[in-house]
Amino acid sequence: MIxxxxxxxxxxxxxxxxxxxxxxxxxxxxxxxxxxxxxxxxDQYATYMLKDGDNVDVxxxxxxx
Amino acid sequence: xxxxxxxMKKAHRLLARxxxxxxxxxxxxxxxxxxxxxxxxxxxxxxxxxxxxDIFIGGRGFGLWYLWNAVTSETxxxxxxxxxxxxxxxxxxxxxxxxxxxxxxxxxxxxxGTVIDSNVGGYFGPLLxxxxxxALEIQGKAEKDVIIYIDGNNGYVTIEEAPEEAVxxxxxxxxxxxxxxxxxxxxxNVAVVSAGRGAENTLIGLLNFSFFDLKRGVPRLxxxxxxxxxxVFRDKKIxxxxxxxxxxxxxxxxxxxxxxxxNAGLRLHREIHDLDKVQNRMREVGTAHLTEIMNDYDLxxxxxxxxxxxxxxxxxxxDVFKKYFTQGLPDGCWYGCSMACAKAVDNFELKTxxxxxxxxxxxxxxxxxxxxxxxxxxxxxxEYVIEANFYCDTYGIDSISTGTLMAFVMECxxxxxxxxxxxxxxxxxxxxxxxxxxxxxxxxxxxxxxRIAGQGVRRMKKIFVEEYGxxxxxVNDIGMEVKGLECSQYVSKExxxxxxxxxxxxxxxxxxxxxxIFMDMVNKQIPTFEDKxxxxxxxxxxxxxxxxxxxxxxxxxxxxxxxxGLTDEPAKVPxxxxxxxxxxxxxxxxxxxxEELILQSERVYNFQRxxxxxxxxxxxxxxxxxxxxxxxxxxxxxxSRAERYDKQLKELGYDIxxxxxxxxxxxxxxxxxDQYQKLxxxxxxxxxxxxxxxxxxxTVKKLGIDFPDVVxxxxxxx
Numbered sequence: 116m117i118x119x120x121x122x123x124x125x126x127x128x129x130x131x132x133x134x135x136x137x138x139x140x141x142x143x144x145x146x147x148x149x150x151x152x153x154x155x156x157x158d159q160y161a162t163y164m165l166k167d168g169d170n171v172d173v174x175x176x177x178x179x180x
Numbered sequence: 181x182x183x184x185x186x187x188m189k190k191a192h193r194l195l196a197r198x199x200x201x202x203x204x205x206x207x208x209x210x211x212x213x214x215x216x217x218x219x220x221x222x223x224x225x226x227x228x229x230x231x232x233x234d235i236f237i238g239g240r241g242f243g244l245w246y247l248w249n250a251v252t253s254e255t256x257x258x259x260x261x262x263x264x265x266x267x268x269x270x271x272x273x274x275x276x277x278x279x280x281x282x283x284x285x286x287x288x289x290x291x292x293g294t295v296i297d298s299n300v301g302g303y304f305g306p307l308l309x310x311x312x313x314x315a316l317e318i319q320g321k322a323e324k325d326v327i328i329y330i331d332g333n334n335g336y337v338t339i340e341e342a343p344e345e346a347v348x349x350x351x352x353x354x355x356x357x358x359x360x361x362x363x364x365x366x367x368x369n370v371a372v373v374s375a376g377r378g379a380e381n382t383l384i385g386l387l388n389f390s391f392f393d394l395k396r397g398v399p400r401l402x403x404x405x406x407x408x409x410x411x412v413f414r415d416k417k418i419x420x421x422x423x424x425x426x427x428x429x430x431x432x433x434x435x436x437x438x439x440x441x442x443n444a445g446l447r448l449h450r451e452i453h454d455l456d457k458v459q460n461r462m463r464e465v466g467t468a469h470l471t472e473i474m475n476d477y478d479l480x481x482x483x484x485x486x487x488x489x490x491x492x493x494x495x496x497x498x499d500v501f502k503k504y505f506t507q508g509l510p511d512g513c514w515y516g517c518s519m520a521c522a523k524a525v526d527n528f529e530l531k532t533x534x535x536x537x538x539x540x541x542x543x544x545x546x547x548x549x550x551x552x553x554x555x556x557x558x559x560x561x562x563e564y565v566i567e568a569n570f571y572c573d574t575y576g577i578d579s580i581s582t583g584t585l586m587a588f589v590m591e592c593x594x595x596x597x598x599x600x601x602x603x604x605x606x607x608x609x610x611x612x613x614x615x616x617x618x619x620x621x622x623x624x625x626x627x628x629x630x631r632i633a634g635q636g637v638r639r640m641k642k643i644f645v646e647e648y649g650x651x652x653x654x655v656n657d658i659g660m661e662v663k664g665l666e667c668s669q670y671v672s673k674e675x676x677x678x679x680x681x682x683x684x685x686x687x688x689x690x691x692x693x694x695x696x697i698f699m700d701m702v703n704k705q706i707p708t709f710e711d712k713x714x715x716x717x718x719x720x721x722x723x724x725x726x727x728x729x730x731x732x733x734x735x736x737x738x739x740x741x742x743x744x745g746l747t748d749e750p751a752k753v754p755x756x757x758x759x760x761x762x763x764x765x766x767x768x769x770x771x772x773x774x775e776e777l778i779l780q781s782e783r784v785y786n787f788q789r790x791x792x793x794x795x796x797x798x799x800x801x802x803x804x805x806x807x808x809x810x811x812x813x814x815x816x817x818x819x820s821r822a823e824r825y826d827k828q829l830k831e832l833g834y835d836i837x838x839x840x841x842x843x844x845x846x847x848x849x850x851x852x853x854d855q856y857q858k859l860x861x862x863x864x865x866x867x868x869x870x871x872x873x874x875x876x877x878x879t880v881k882k883l884g885i886d887f888p889d890v891v892x893x894x895x896x897x898x
Contacts, residue, residue: 120702120704142472142473143698146745147745175703177698
């Protein structure tokens, strides 16, 4: 199990940040991904492997429509 | 065209003229405003006091102050005492920083009965200032159609009867621009404010502010849409306001320290150039990029805000609209805006209405219009959206209110509250674009069911209950208005903070005070009532500031520095806040901090809240939204998100085993309505208001807005 924006998500072996974004339908471009308190660069989303128990924050920046 | 406008101009009858000494803008102000009364054709200059600049800053602040002094608590929107005030603000008119040409319009609203403000692009506000006037204040009513013409180079103002020009905006803007320009090139020095026939026939009239697009050879139209100010404009029998000023330069706004502004501008221009293409693509598609995002996050209003997404929403996506938007043209609605998000569709052939068969340039389509006229009505056809957008604009009716009221009508039709007999044969089912288009024409032209629909959601609720026997509980729950203003186009059901963002907003549920859905619902950054109250304090205050200064909100957070996510408070976009402090200080020569920026807004924001109180509103009971803002009203809505709602009820300790959907709706409603009241408590506390939502005496004293009439008014509510 991992936490994504404070909610539980089933962990799967080999899961990347990009997989999480797809699963959550997080399609907005202005996001910052933080895993266990450390920012993951955008160009590593497809390769950054998550571990069971990781805490993932996907911070959507836009605060105005 | 040229011959036509010569004849039209010959038909003008001069009613009044005032010659004036040309003004010079110093540190963002000309230090005088222009007052016009259409009852007796008074034209006069008024001084801007230091108190006005210190407390109200400019723009919306000036508008609120003038209106406060012009009306009593008994004044109605169509009384001659009501005013329309247009002002940009001290920063408005600079050309070095994107989004710095906004005008703010203030009046008493026909649909809310209290003060409304609306912001708009186009050249009018800045050219008015460069002509020597920080604001234009119009009171009274003319007997016949008039125009007000301001010649900012030759120094005179006229009121003229103008019987022959068109009322509809796409024509009026073209005719008045051609009439007062000396050449094609000179047309960019003319700016026109106009409404349209629909502003006469509905209560949701808007104002179109023009800017001349030299590349396209047409005047473009930007809208002060919210709250029916166009209806006030036509009630005063104003056909157009025209300003002409030649000579806009980089320092026309008279900045105290130009370097500060240039440096801030360069930083933002660089960001836009480098990052817009990987962020929101505002330069390609404008705000249309939001449609697919809102659909993905279940926030796109579908079928009167019942649902948050739809499989056909892809047909309204930005990639679809990009094919209609002419690319590669400078689409800024004021000089120097490299964000250039004012997209347009060229050579669009109209299929319906009085201009059927004509090819026009349509300022279309922004997210709100796509979501409101399209998805919210179950219509997923981009060409319908463009056509409906064109007619809303040229008729002078607000496309946001039109979308929301149309969606309400459609749901009422589908639920049997109204029928073909009542609609005059229109089968107003979700998705019926022909019926929807016909209703827009009826609203614009003032006939048929359009006369009822054009009164807005709040009045329709009353009519449907009193005349057609509708269940008052149901229509009140599903009619998406607060304070009488129709809701803008986001589903707020799963974000308590955004419910407050909408329903606590001074003017009614427009998202320009706060859009907190991502922070609240997605990021879960503001879990407690206190967190939400702090967000509902900071963001409305911060965003109010744009309207005091003639600024557009979009360059604040629709583009962000590459490292914004690494800052302490990314939602505030700290680097851009620094830019705003710099440009304010660069223009005015003052030395404010980011905290003082918020204080400037707080004064005006609280004053507007108290203005609502003066007009008979402004307390807690006017901040309560219909239940659909908070949660599912109907069985279908509950079932569309059953997993989410069931989970929430279980987590809250409700026993839902064996319960019907109706029983679960009731439980959820009880909980969510209670949460909303608790949110109000927290927000009022944070803002320094009483439990009934009135600023305390201590708050107004602290803010320096303890004028005797303010103190007398609020003392009754302490």
